[in-house]
Amino acid sequence: MPLFTVDETLCRRDGLCVAVCPASLVRRDGPEGLPYPLAGKEAHCIRCGHCVAVCPTGALRHSLLPFEDFPPIDRTKALPPEALAHHLRTRRSIRNFKPDTVPRETFAAILDSARHAPSGHNHQPVAWTILEGRPAVAELLSHVAAWMREEVQARTDLSRTLGLAGAARAVDKGKDVVTRGAPHVVFAHVPARGITPLTDAVIAATWFEIVAHAHGVGTCFAGYLMFALEHRPELVRLLGIPEGRVVPAALLAGTPAYRYRRMVPRDEARVAFLPGLAGGEERAACCRRE
Incomplete structure (x- = not known):
């Protein structure tokens, strides 16, 4: 059994499944080619599901992962950053x-x-x-x-x-x-x-x-x-x-015995952004807080 099959009537030939496979097991021949699995490398699949999840038309079916286990993402349920930050704090x-x-x-x-x-x-x-x-x-x-x-x-x-x-x-x-x-x-x-x-x-x-x-x-x-x-x-x-x-x-x-009423302070994040590899003095300077 091949690692996956593709419904050519649904496939857009956009190459998204080829681009996201971390093990490079999804191939195609040319920009208009239909995706196909790399033969003989099925054991290298890590079952991440990226190839199925990225397809906008649901054209790809993975032999190891039932398609019914890939519910569509409801963007309306995505947490705004402020709501997620509040939950974490x-x-x-x-x-x-x-x-x-x-x-x-x-x-x-x-x-x-x-x-x-x-x-x-x-x-x-x-x-x-x-x-x-x-x-x-x-x-x-x-x-x-x-x-x-x-x-x-x-x-x-x-x-x-x-x-x-x-x-x-x-x-x-x-x-x-x-x-x-x-x-x-x-x-x-x-x-x-x-x-x-x-x-x-x-x-x-x-x-x-x-x-x-x-x-x-x-x-x-x-x-x-x-x-x-x-x-x-x-x-x-x-x-x-x-x-x-x-x-x-x-x-x-x-179950917590008490209910907390306020969020608490924490130290500011310490971070260094490196446009390139830093030496000792440069690294120390970029991490120093003013």
């Missing part, structure tokens, strides 16, 4: 949660958007594990607290850098500075090896966080949990995550 890292669990349907809706996050070579390696309910999260907390105490007793550099002694004391006194009383923890996990698996997971988790905010679900990147999973790999297995996969991102999640 109203997102907060939530550390106070209501005890109720988030419906699975809400998580499904969030993940239905987050699954479209970009990944290296479109490998889409990210899978998700979601701890559901405070008892499950509290059980994980007990394991993390035990790891903290061991690091403190061993007087490791990590325990000093992270201030684990104070965190462990707080947990022992009933103040949860690790999971913050969240009813869920969301783990994005990927194969340990791949094109860009660690980056893919962080990007996907970031998309999850942004979309969750739109659904009224608060999140916070779980730093202590991440360090515990990195230094105590058996915790990853306790989560049911298969051998050979790692967890580059974990989010506390739940």
